[in-house]
Amino acid sequence: MPEWRPMPRVDSRRPTPARTPAFLFVLLLLGTLLLQGCSLLPGRHKDDKAGADDAPSALTSNGKDTSDGRHGFNVSVEGPDEARELLEQHLELQRYRRLDDLQLAEISRLMVAADANARELLGTLGYFTPTLKMELVDLPADAAVPYEVRIQVDPGPRTKVTAAQVDFAGPIATDTDDKTAAQRKAIRDGWTLSAGQDFTQSAWDGAKNAGLRKLVAQRFPTGSISLSRADIDADAGTARLSVTYQSGPAYRFGPLEVRGAERYSVDGARRIARVPSGQPYDQQELLDAQARMASSGYYDSVFLTLDTDADPQAATVVAQVREAKLQKIVLGAGFTSDSGPRLSADHIHNRMPLLDWRAVTKLSVDRNTRSLNSEWSAIPGDDGWRWITSGELKQDLSGDYEVDSGRARFGRSKSDPKIDRAYYLQYDYALNRGVGAPPSASALSANWSWTGRYFDDAGAPRRGWGLGLELGAGYTLSGAQRPFTRADVRSLYILPLGRVAEGDAPGLARQSRLALRAQVGAVTATDDAQIPSTLLFLTGGDTSVRGYAYRSIGTTNASGATVAGRYLAVLSAEWQKPLVFDNKVSAWESVVFVDAGSVADQVSQLNKPQVGVGVGARWRSPVGPVQADLGYGVETRKFRLHLRLGFSF
Numbered sequence: 001m002p003e004w005r006p007m008p009r010v011d012s013r014r015p016t017p018a019r020t021p022a023f024l025f026v027l028l029l030l031g032t033l034l035l036q037g038c039s040l041l042p043g044r045h046k047d048d049k050a051g052a053d054d055a056p057s058a059l060t061s062n063g064k065d066t067s068d069g070r071h072g073f074n075v076s077v078e079g080p081d082e083a084r085e086l087l088e089q090h091l092e093l094q095r096y097r098r099l100d101d102l103q104l105a106e107i108s109r110l111m112v113a114a115d116a117n118a119r120e121l122l123g124t125l126g127y128f129t130p131t132l133k134m135e136l137v138d139l140p141a142d143a144a145v146p147y148e149v150r151i152q153v154d155p156g157p158r159t160k161v162t163a164a165q166v167d168f169a170g171p172i173a174t175d176t177d178d179k180t181a182a183q184r185k186a187i188r189d190g191w192t193l194s195a196g197q198d199f200t201q202s203a204w205d206g207a208k209n210a211g212l213r214k215l216v217a218q219r220f221p222t223g224s225i226s227l228s229r230a231d232i233d234a235d236a237g238t239a240r241l242s243v244t245y246q247s248g249p250a251y252r253f254g255p256l257e258v259r260g261a262e263r264y265s266v267d268g269a270r271r272i273a274r275v276p277s278g279q280p281y282d283q284q285e286l287l288d289a290q291a292r293m294a295s296s297g298y299y300d301s302v303f304l305t306l307d308t309d310a311d312p313q314a315a316t317v318v319a320q321v322r323e324a325k326l327q328k329i330v331l332g333a334g335f336t337s338d339s340g341p342r343l344s345a346d347h348i349h350n351r352m353p354l355l356d357w358r359a360v361t362k363l364s365v366d367r368n369t370r371s372l373n374s375e376w377s378a379i380p381g382d383d384g385w386r387w388i389t390s391g392e393l394k395q396d397l398s399g400d401y402e403v404d405s406g407r408a409r410f411g412r413s414k415s416d417p418k419i420d421r422a423y424y425l426q427y428d429y430a431l432n433r434g435v436g437a438p439p440s441a442s443a444l445s446a447n448w449s450w451t452g453r454y455f456d457d458a459g460a461p462r463r464g465w466g467l468g469l470e471l472g473a474g475y476t477l478s479g480a481q482r483p484f485t486r487a488d489v490r491s492l493y494i495l496p497l498g499r500v501a502e503g504d505a506p507g508l509a510r511q512s513r514l515a516l517r518a519q520v521g522a523v524t525a526t527d528d529a530q531i532p533s534t535l536l537f538l539t540g541g542d543t544s545v546r547g548y549a550y551r552s553i554g555t556t557n558a559s560g561a562t563v564a565g566r567y568l569a570v571l572s573a574e575w576q577k578p579l580v581f582d583n584k585v586s587a588w589e590s591v592v593f594v595d596a597g598s599v600a601d602q603v604s605q606l607n608k609p610q611v612g613v614g615v616g617a618r619w620r621s622p623v624g625p626v627q628a629d630l631g632y633g634v635e636t637r638k639f640r641l642h643l644r645l646g647f648s649f
Contacts, residue, residue, distance in 0.1 A: 072098045072145050073107060073136075079153030083122060083130075092117045093149065107136060111149060118151065124201035127155035128234035157237045159199040164241040166191055166211065169226055172219075172247035179280070180250075183218055187211045187245070199239040204230060208243055215245050217283040222248035222308050251281040251306065254314035260321040264298050264351070268379045272296045273304075275317050281306060286317070291417050293319065297358060298350055300324050326350055337643045338541040338550035340367035352376065357387075368397045368550065377413075384414045388424070398533050399554045399562035401434040405534045411447075420451045426472070430532035438563055441530035445474025445486070453649055455494070460625045462513060465493045466649040476529050484525035486535055488568075492517050492649055510585055512577040519544070521568035522603075536564035537599050540610075542642045544570055545597035547612025547631030549640070554599045565599040569606045572596070576618070589618040593629065610635045616642075 075093055077084045088094070093114040096102065102110075111134050122130045131154040139148055166188050167173075172180055193199070193207035208228055215223035226246035232239050256275050258266045273289040276282075290304040300322045307316040330346040344364040352359050361374040373392035380386040392407045411424020429442035448471050455464035470488040475481050496511040521537045541550035555565035574593040579586045593616065598609040616629030624646040631640050 072096075072100060072102070073147035073149055074139075074145055075149050075151070077151045077153065079151075080155060082125060083127065083153045083155045086121055086125065087118055087151065087153065090121055097145075104136075107147065107149070111136065114149075114151075118153070122153070122155055125155070126158040126199040126201075126239075128159055128232055129156045129237070130154060131156065159232060159234075159237050159239050161193055161195055161197050161199050162238045162240055164191060164194055164207075165243075167242070167244040168247060169244055170220075170223075170247035171250055172215070172223075172245070175250070180219065183214070187214045190214060193241065199230070199232075199241075204241065207241075211243065211245060215247060219250045219280050219282075220247040221251055221281055221283070221306055224248070249312040251308070251312045251315045253277050253279055253281060253285070253306075254310065254316045256317045256319060257307075258319045258321060260323065263323050263326055268298070269293065269319060269321070271380050271382055272298070273317075273319065274380075274382070274384055278314075281315070288417050289317075290319075292415075293321070295415070297348065297360075298324055324350060334645070335643065336366075336542060337641055339369060342366035370395045380414070384416070385412045386414070387411075388413050388422070394534075397551065398430075398432070398564055399538055399551065401432050401437045401533075401561070401563065403533055404431040404433065405429065405532070407534070418453055421449070423448045426474075428532040428534055430534045432533060434561075435559075437561075438533060438557065439479070439530055441476060441478040441532045443474050443476045443478075443484070443532050443535065445472045445484075445535075447472035447486075451649075455649075458647075460620055460647055461494055462511070463494050463496050465491070467491050468649070476525070476531060479530040480528055482526050482529035484523060484529055484531060486521075486523045488519070488521040490517075490519040510578060510580065512575065515572075515574040515576060517570070517572040517574070519568065519570040523566040525566075531566070533564045536566060537568035538564045539568060539570055539597040539599060542627075542629075542644045545572075545595040545610060545612050546593065546614055546629050546642050547595070547633035547638075547640050548597075548610060548636065553597050553610050555601050555605075566601050567603055567606055568597075568599050569609070570595070570597040571609075587620040589620075591616040591618060591629070593631075595631070614639075621645075 075088075075091065075097060077087045077091075079087075091114060093110055096110055115132055115134060118132055119130060122128075133152040135150050137148045137150055139146055168184060172184060175181075190210065191207055192210055193203050197203070208225055212223060212225055224246050225243060227242070227244040229242045230239055231241075253275055255277060256270050256273055258269045261269065273293050275289045276285055279285070286304050286306065290302055293299055293302040293304075302322075303320045305318050305320075307318055310316045327347070327349050330348070332342075332344040332346070334342045334344075336342070342364065343366075344362060346363075347359075347361045349359045351357075355376070355378075357376045357378050359374060359376045362372070364371050371392060371394040373390065373394075375388065375390040378387040389410045390408070392405075394403075394405050394407075396403050396405065406429050408427045409424050411422060413420070413422035413424075415421075424447055426445050426447055427442070428445070429440070431440045432438050449469065451466070451468040453464075453466045455461035455466065468488075468490045470486070472486040473483070474486075475483055493516045495514045495516070497514055498511050519539075523531055523536060525531060538551040538554045539545055540548035540553040545553060552562065554562040557563050572593065572595045574591055577590050579588040579590060593612075593614055595612040596609040598606045600606050611634040612631045613634065614629055614631035616627065618628075619626040627642075627644045629642040631642060632638070633640065
């Protein structure tokens with residue numbers, strides 16, 4: 001035990017002080033200054049505090065001297081990984097490890113509180129009858145701290161769910177409408193913590209919130225959880241769950257109110273958003289309307305909300321917008337292994353004089369292509385269709401020849417979050433330059449296009465599919481005027497492989513994938529029809545057949561040169577595998593691929609495809625996936641590196 005010494009008694013009754021000589025006053029002043037100077041000498045000090053009352057004793061309550069600077073204690077946890085990691089990260093005792101003035105009695109009190117805290121934490125994992133053993137151990141003199149709190153954990157059996165009941169209150173419980181009944185069924189069928197599963201706090205919260213998200217996603221945006229109960233029988237290791245969802249009133253979309261509009265008309269915003277006024281509330285419809293406004297180019301930011309304080313039968317949709325500038329210039333730079341470095345300049349005018357249309361003009365220059373194009377588009381009508389017109393001048397490499405081409409287009413288009421559609425009249429001309437080049441040609445055609453994108457992530461998909469169709473018919477204008485048809489079909493299907501690893505979120509991160517890509521094209525016409533080469537087909541490069549140069553696969557003409565052909569077939573299979581380090585999915589993926597492509601003037605000649613094989617890597621960068629592939633051209637017997645940024649279909 002530490003030795004306690006009595007303090008000298010101070011008598012409060014003091015005699016009347018005598019007169020102090022002058023030299024004693026000087027000595028007292030000098031002594032005070034010297035004492036203050038001692039505080040500047042190196043040595044132990046306490047942060048922002050001074051005074052004898054704040055200085056802790058060098059002896060702990062067990063008589064152990066800690067004046068060597070060792071303070072605090074360590075916490076060591078032994079047990080199954082799941083329980084150990086939880087306690088190491090969240091146990092309240094960890095907060096006090098480095099306090100330098102704790103006595104043994106205080107540490108003992110903290111250990112008592114830590115027992116209850118550990119049981120509470122383990123309960124969140126479904127362990128309600130754990131066995132805990134705690135002891136305080138003196139550490140050797142050469143250790144960094146004098147003590148270690150050792151905790152041994154046996155979590156015991158995990159609690160199992162024996163029953164889960166989902167109930168409803170409010171209009172959703174009494175509404176006999178088929179859609180409401182289907183919504184109730186979807187919430188019950190989608191309950192994620194059913195009988196037989198392990199009970200954990202995170203699973204319980206996740207199940208309740210998943211049901212709530214389904215409730216507020218349609219018809220009932222003010223829905224809430226009015227009651228939730230988990231009856232735990234710790235001795236039996238069972239849990240009975242019950243939750244009641246309060247729907248609140250059913251809402252319908254009302255008018256659109258735009259806040260922040262100055263340059264662009266509110267009616268234009270309404271036609272762009274296309275909020276289905278009068279229809280039952282649907283969260284996805286609201287998000288689609290927001291996406292349409294955000295992608296229109298008229299706004300730098302858009303946020304749509306439903307005014308739930310308004311009449312539920314005609315609730316106002318509020319669009320808070322920040323408008324884009326009337327005009328702006330965008331400079332860009334990029335690089336691809338197909339075309340090398342690329343420079344571009346875009347001029348955007350959001351409200352052209354007289355027409356009130358939006359104009360986007362772009363100049364682009366790279367190693368193989370120089371182009372100037374401009375597209376003008378009107379604000380869409382109430383049905384979502386808009387008028388478009390565009391023109392383009394391009395100097396490009398087509399097989400072994402350079403081509404000066406032009407294109408003019410006029411028609412209508414409609415864009416939704418997943419589907420783009422258009423129909424238009426198009427004029428093309430192509431002037432081929434070079435010895436033995438094909439004859440120049442021009443044509444007029446009517447065309448229809450449809451592109452659907454059904455991927456889980458538009459920027460870096462892990463599953464889903466996409467399909468693009470282009471169909472056209474027209475007449476050649478050079479030489480003998482002949483009718484022709486043109487079709488171009490492309491598809492991409494991403495199929496997850498294997499089993500989802502338990503605990504993964506959103507659930508597909510660890511799965512490898514098979515990406516299957518195909519493209520088929522055909523131009524049908526008589527042999528003497530002069531088709532512009534820009535309407536014919538070439539392949540090879542980053543996005544088609546890797547291992548070959550950009551647009552280097554075509555058909556061979558009479559002079560032995562590679563030119564564009566009338567028929568195209570491309571197939572590709574790519575295996576994508578996420579890379580896992582320390583049991584965590586990284587931002588990197590490895591790929592193995594096989595590509596094959598063929599171009600010909602006769603369908604029967606497509607049976608000799610050129611094949612490319614190789615390996616690659618993907619990096620999910622903050623600005624989009626970076627793709628690097630090393631392809632080997634089986635026919636050319638050469639390796640080729642392909643680099644690309646971003647995903648597009």
